Amino acid sequence: MRIASYNIRKAVGLDWRRDPHRIVDVIGEIEADIVVLQEADKRLGQRPGVLPLDRLRDEHGFILARHALSGQSHGWHGNAILYRARRFRPPGTERIPLPAREPRGAIAAHFDVNGFAVVGAHLALTTGIRKQQLHALCAHAGNSGIPTIIAGDFNHWGRHLPAGGHEVITPGLSFHASRRVAALDRFVLCGDVTALTFGVHTSLKARRASDHLPVVLDFDIPGDRSKC
Template identity: 55%
Template sequence: MRVASYNIRKAVGLDWRRDADRIVDVLREIDADIVILQEADKRIGARAGVLPADTLREALGLRAVDLSVREASHGWHGNLILYRDHSLVLTDAARIELPSLEPRGAVSARFGDPGLEVIGVHLALARRVRARQLAALGERIAGADHPVLIAGDFNAWREDAAIPRLLGPGCRMILPGNSFHAARPSAPLDRFVLRGELEHLAARVHASDLAARASDHLPVVLDLDWPDALKTPKPKEAKQ
């Protein structure tokens, strides 16, 4: 399974043009099964989504997890999860309230077999507030009996070993590399945290020429595999 996280800055590129088709093209380059987006909605007015949902569906096979509370929005507080529904079955979805001085929140999607829960986040700029948000997320996943992947823009400028500690036992952080600023990547703001029996195969920053222009963040990509213990045995073929 391939998972990507991408702060798309409302589809505004480094040339200050809003171009949703560029974001779609970057996602086509990555070819992920699950995509976690931040800043997928505008911040003012109707908080309208900025992506062409029909194109995502028809061209890339990606369906949005519907957690919006506004008619024109894609996601919630700009957080959006996309998934390929021809290979993944969505079994549950939820909005997660996070403590903050500004509009912030997280979104969760649970997929059947092997029961992976994906949580998309865009955390606060202030370290103290961010710590409270991480602790709140840690409380949510503390009793989970399934694998959990947290992905998004953590707004942490350094590795910050406190992140997995605040999220709780068994959490391990994956740093794909420096993803911000796209013009001169110098900070690993975008990252992943894994909890449970998931095998991390590879992680990277997607630094294509197109991605370097489409947003002020570069996407980060994580490849996963399931241990045999999590795989559902295939039915035996009947003997002829």
């Protein structure tokens, strides 16, 4: 299976135009089974989602996992998860509160066909708060008892992400799209998840659609579902 994580910056590209169809084009290029998004909703008012869900469904087969508290948002605190309808039944969903000085939270989708979970997160800029959030996410994944992939924008500029002994996959430099200097977007694997290949999606359109580039992981869930 393939999972991607992508901070879409509310669909505002490097030309400062909000172009959600450009984001959909990039998602289509990746050919993932699951896509975890950050900054998928606007920040003000009802926080409406920015993407054309009908096009994602009709052209690429993606369905939005339901996390939103309002009918206009795509997710929760800007986090959203898309999945291929032909591959998965509708997942169970969960909102995960995180310690923060500003509104922050993570979301989870539980895919019962293969018995695994995906957590999407966008962590804080402040180092101390970010460490608390990562600890909370790893503890949540560890307590779930099923293989879990934590994906998102970790806002961590260092080389090594402290993930409590869980395997960290750093696909490469994903920020800034115009001049790649930091690996902010990563995956953390908890339990019986095997990373196969990974990388940063660097197409011409991706280098214009957002200030982040998507990161991609091909993975396997072996038959032995050992706990985290």
